[in-house]
Amino acid sequence: MRDGRHVVVIVDDHALFAEGLALLLEARAGDGFVVGGSVTSGEDAVALVGKHAADIAIVDLALPPLGGVETIRRVKAAYPGTRVLALSGTEDLELAAAALRAGADGYLGKSADPQVLVAPLLALVAGVRVVRAELLDALLVAADRTADGLLDRLGERDVELWAMLARGLETSEIARPLLVSERTAKRMIASLLHKLGAANRIEAAALAGRAGLLDEHRDVP
DSSP, X not given: OBTTBEEEEEEOSOHHHHHHHHHHHHHHHTTTEEEEEEESSGGGHHHHHHHHTXXXXXXXXXXXXXXXXXXXXXXXXXXXXXXXXXXXXXXXXXXXXXXXXXXXXXXXXXXXXXXGGHHHXXXXXXXXXXXXXXXXXXXXXXXXXXXXXXXXXXXXXHHHHHHHHHTTOOHHHHHHHHTOOHHHHHHHHHHHHHHHTOSSHHHHHHHHHHHTHHHHOTTOO
16 A cells, blocks of 8 residues: 555556546545556566555456466466456456456456446455456356255365355455464365365355355354
């Protein structure tokens, strides 16, 4: 953070869009966000995030030649604490899913009114994942083919962990009731995702919904 404000950087090959978004954030949410800078190539994204200690990176998925998905993967590998919001000017849900698998914390279309970006950014810094309704529906459809029988194949502790993941709890919030360290909780989460065949927490949550886990385990702490 800088002067009590969350630092945002923008990675977009359209400089005018980046400039417009920066001006919008300053006008609409200048008390909560400050734009540290922007670059037009994915190759420069990691350095930009590091230079400004960015809390959020907004990444366009149509970045030549590296591509937005690989850019996100590199940013999250170097700075896992930085939240990444993927933007796309297309309706390619497979690309959006790939961005989430690469580590994006949220996904929105660039066709939306730019002013709606402020609320998702606030959600991201609060630890909430942001996903377009169409993408979530697509994930649910895919999960419907694989959810059957998962509960029967998991132990009680895995089911408890799965329910907490599905509720959107952060690693620190998961570690406390399980009486383990955050490092151990991270290993447990990685193991569970492998067992579920889920690429990330969003897919795990979709599977949980289709398996009926949230209905059966509302009281999980």
